[in-house]
Amino acid sequence: MKVTLSFDNGPTAPVTAHVLDVLAQQRIHSTFFVVGENLAQPENRAVAERAAAEGHWIGNHTLTHSMQFGDTDDPRVPGREIGEAQRLIGELAHPDRLFRPYGGGGVLDRRLLSPAAVAYLQQNAFTTVLWNSVPHDWDDPDGWTERCLADVKTRDWSLVVLHDLPTGAMEHLPRFLAGLRALDADIVQEFPPDCVPLHRGRLEHSVGHLLPC
Numbered sequence: 590m591k592v593t594l595s596f597d598n599g600p601t602a603p604v605t606a607h608v609l610d611v612l613a614q615q616r617i618h619s620t621f622f623v624v625g626e627n628l629a630q631p632e633n634r635a636v637a638e639r640a641a642a643e644g645h646w647i648g649n650h651t652l653t654h655s656m657q658f659g660d661t662d663d664p665r666v667p668g669r670e671i672g673e674a675q676r677l678i679g680e681l682a683h684p685d686r687l688f689r690p691y692g693g694g695g696v697l698d699r700r701l702l703s704p705a706a707v708a709y710l711q712q713n714a715f716t717t718v719l720w721n722s723v724p725h726d727w728d729d730p731d732g733w734t735e736r737c738l739a740d741v742k743t744r745d746w747s748l749v750v751l752h753d754l755p756t757g758a759m760e761h762l763p764r765f766l767a768g769l770r771a772l773d774a775d776i777v778q779e780f781p782p783d784c785v786p787l788h789r790g791r792l793e794h795s796v797g798h799l800l801p802c
């Protein structure tokens with residue numbers, strides 16, 4: 590059983606620094622999908638730089654994390670939410686230009702993408718990274734670990750979405766990782782292929798079910 594960890598919606602300097610400390614102790618590498626506007630604060634920028642320097646991958650999780658592409662017809666949104674965030678991430682970006690859309694609670698549904706967003710991602714050679722395990726750490730900061738450990742047992746390769754946010758959830762990260770070790774999980778940095786519908790702008794899997802009807 591393989592497990593890939595990802596941390597979304599940060600960086601938020603103190604929490605992200607704690608996550609980095611824990612991952613370093615356990616020699617685990619992951620991906621941080623950052624919200625572009627968070628990088629405007631120097632302490633957040635610094636912790637993102639630390640993450641990249643320590644071997645974690647930095648991905649783009651939109652500029653403002655405020656709307657799903659399927660909820661807007663404004664053709665300027667992909668350029669702003671994806672392109673402007675990528676500009677802010679700058680040299681910290683993974684060479685595959687990793688992008689994860691705003692999930693609005695973690696459900697992979699028809700609001701996730703839009704034809705304009707997919708076209709932008711293709712034209713600008715982005716790699717779109719989705720997920721298959723969302724333990725809702727943000728609304729159950731103490732109970733998410735047990736739920737996630739039960740969930741990762743249900744599939745061969747889980748891509749888990751966690752959040753380096755000040756909810757208290759990340760205080761349980763060491764306990765969660767101990768649980769993964771007890772399951773003999775192989776914790777890897779790569780992504781399960783079925784969670785990556787676009788690779789460097791090339792469509793690998795249909796995204797029709799993620800587009801408005």
Ligand SMILES: [Zn+2]
Pocket residue numbers: 597598650654691692
């Ligand atoms: Zn998010």
